[in-house]
Amino acid sequence: MSKINVSKEEILQYHAAFPAGKIGTCVTKPLSTPRDVVMAYTPGVGTVCEEIMAVSEQVYKYTGKSNLVGVISNGTAVLGYGHIGPLAAKPVMEAKAMILKRFAGVDAFDIEIDATTPEDVIKVVKAIAPTFGALNLEDIKAPECFQIEQELIAQLDIPVMHDDQHATAIVASAALLNALLIANKDLAKVRITFSGAGAGAIATAKLLIALGANPSHIIMCDRKGVIRADRAELDPLKAPFATDHSVHTLHDAVVDADVFIGLSSGNVLMPESVSKMANNPIVFGLANPFPEIAYQTVMDVRKDVIFATGRGDYPNQANNLIAFPYIFRGALDVHASTINGAMQQAAVQAIQALAQEDIPVLVRKYYGETMSFGKEYILPKPMDPRLLSTVSTAVAQAAIASGVAKKSISDWDAYRQELVRRVGH
Template identity: 55%
Template sequence: MAKITKKMALDYHMEGKPGKIEINPTKPYQSQTDLSLAYSPGVAYPCLEIQENEADAYRYTNKGNLMAVISNGTAVLGLGNIGALAGKPVMEGKALLFKIFAGLDCFDIEVDEHDPEKFIHTVKAISPTFGGINLEDIKAPECFEIERRLKAECNIPVMHDDQHGTAIISGAGLINALELQGKKAKDVRLVVNGAGAAAICCTRLYMALGVKRENIVMCDSKGVITTSREGLNEQKREFATSRPITTLAEAMKDADVFLGLSVK
């Protein structure tokens, strides 16, 4: 792969039409009749059909093929809390991936809101537009409650990609690595460096694949997450260890698997 420079990246995003996505019509629009069907008065008929039966939105609109990538910019890639607008290039990029690899149309939506309740209210309010919601780059631990609430309160699929996308792809890597090494998941010792959304969800999936809880050590920016440390959130408490170790170097002794999901 070519070395990516700052100039290359900025030119890629700036040249021609700025950004990476656009909207194109799917119906004829050349004649007055076309426009009268697309908008007033013809558009009233599908509106009334949907009023009678909301499921008809999947027949008469793009809802069934339309995703939303939604972020508040609080945990963007390795950049951290850079804000909703600064995270827009990432969300456009994810929208592009949905289109080219899955054929799904996608809107990127940047919500300038850090309060979880207000963020949930905003996303839930706009959810009727979409067939599915991909939450992206929302910091932990708020992201866990945001996803849980939206999955429960919206009637469309909702996923937080930082958690589940990372877990699925790395879980596949773990299965292959264990096979190549001739090891079983129940026997390996796992060290996880990082304790954010991706790390927590990956570790949960690894446990579902057979890794034993007692064989896991998780570290954050302060070192090994131990049961003796005060002020742990619910997710970190889930993986706190009682072993008498405090550093990543100590945790790595005799480890079989290392999962690196920290900023540094």
């Protein structure tokens, strides 16, 4: 795949072209005659209000709640920029809403809130939750994000997912399972080093352990270095990943490691460190927009490496955009009350398996005719139309099987076909 080049001017013009931004709203019912006005507004709308007053679940039948996600951020941990505030976070939230609609047919509102304490964020989000069928928390810094997500899950009866934690973990896990298959390595035996100990890293480590990784083979580093068991004032969120191994720095932790997973900040991994990793190393530099180590630097140092970034202009984009639209799609379609571990693992397995299948002509058109499952293709591409029916179905099935769905689906072939019709793939 050749590198995709776009200039700063092109990016700014793309966003500034009228109407500015990336999302808008549209009406979904006719509103062109006096009769339509009577049906849509007063007095007709009162009939619908009465139905919902009588049976609250009817809100899913008669309003857009069943297909509406709130993309919510306070701008405290945006991409690799950190705390840039709700205004500067808005372009990212618009992009999330745009992706939900384009790839999964899910309507979404981006909501940027001027609140930073967990208590304030929880209060605001809980107050607006009745509008939505699900909530996508986004770019909220650790450790506050853990408390915010956990309390909202406990207090609300709709799916709440912090995308930076769980969608990131799902994609990284699927990518790693395929990379290990290509490198002929066993998840239970490999040594894994994390750069970063925030929301994405902790969620990814937990999911990998659930999938079979050995906790004693995981070393996690934060800004202070290796998270060690003898560290004074050990953060309780990081404590499960504290190690007794005789390593203190990121460089120490990478030596002889099979896997490096970067969910931290750009350019923190030295090429000398990569050169000392085990044979056929797997390096995921997932910080955005600048990975922990540059693509060309890795390629110059190790010819046997399997390398992924979060960017779309290099091979192996391990980005949560190939997961979160379809997780929400599947959860919404069965009126799930939460997004649980079973649904997350189902998404991992669906994404992993899809990359191993024959690649559609449309995907080859966008990304290259010679592409095939291997070192430079370990994940489906974002433009792959199969993600919608494959991942959404897996998530919906897992929700039903695990008992968190309020609605059942009996004809899965018809459901897959309906998904395609909705989005036009």
